[in-house]
Amino acid sequence: MEDKQHLDLAGSIPKTVKHYLHRIGQILLLLENEPEAERLLSVRLAPDMFETGFNLAIAIQFAARALCLPAKIDLPEIPDTYTVADLLGFSDEVSRLIEPISEADVAPIVSHRAGDAELVQTTAEYVSCFALPNMIFHMSISYAGLRHGGMKIGKADFDGFHIYG
Template sequence: MQAAAISAFGHYLDRIARLLDRIADADNPQTLLTARPAPGRFCAAEQLGIATGFAARGLCAVAGRETPDIGLPANLPELRAALATVRHAIGGISPADLSNRPVTHSAGQGTLTQPADEFLLHYALPNMLFHLSLAYAALASAGMTLGKADFDGLHTYAPGFSFPD
C-alpha cells in the first residue's frame, strides 16, 4: 500500500507538471488559469495548487514530516514553485517511512482521525484527483483541448479522435 501511494502521488504530480507545460505553451496561459469549472469553485490555478498540495499533505502526514505550506498559487511561476516544493518534501519518502498510525486532519470544516492507509487511499489521493479533475474541467471550458490521455498519461488515441455526439 505504501509503495502504491508514493507511486500514485508521484504519477499525478508528473501529470500536473505536463499540464503546466501545456498551459505555458498556450496563447493565453493566465486566462486558462483563471477559468473556473463552475461558479463558486476555485479557478484552475487554485485547483492545481490544491491538487499538488494533497501529495505532500498525504505523504508527509503519514511519514511524520512537516507538510510544506505552498499557499494557493495563482500563476505559472507560483504553480511551478509549489510543485518543486512538494516534490522536494516527498522526494525522500520511502515505503519504510510510512507508518500505520492514525492521522488526524481537517476535512472541510470537520476534523477526522483515520488509519494511515485509509487516510491515503480514501482521503488524500481522491482529493488530489478531485481537484485535478476540476482543473481539467476549468481548462477545457476555457477552450484548452484535453483528453483522458492528458489526465492519466496512459490512454492513446489517434490525432483528431473524438467520441460521437
C-alpha cells in the same frame, strides 16, 4: 515455478500520488505554452467554485498531504498567486519533498482536518480514502476548467497512459 503477481498496496499508493503529481507538472508545462495561460487559470466551472489555478494548487498540496502528513514532515505553503511559474515551482517543491518518503517513514495513524471535521484514520485509509481521492478530485476539476476555457488537452495528458491517433 509459476510467477505469481500481487498487488503491492504499500508501494502502489505512493507511486500513484507521485505519478499524478508528475501529470500535473506535465499539464502545467503544456499550459506554459498557451497564449492565454493566465486566463485559463482563472476559469471557474461555476460561479461559486474555485478558479482552475487554485484547484491545481490544492491538487499539488494534496500530493504533499498524502505523504508528508503520515511521515510527520511539515507541509509547504500553497503559493499566494497561481501563475504557471508559481504552480510549476510548487509542484517541483512538493515532488522533491515526497520523493524520498518510504513506507518506513510513515506513522500508522494520521490525525487531520477535512473541512471542519477532525479525523483520526489509519495511514492506509487516510491516503487511499481521503488524500489521494481529493488530489484526483481537484486535478479533475482543474482539467475540466482548462478544457472549458479552451485548452486542447485530453485524457492522455491527464493520465499519461492513453494514446489516441
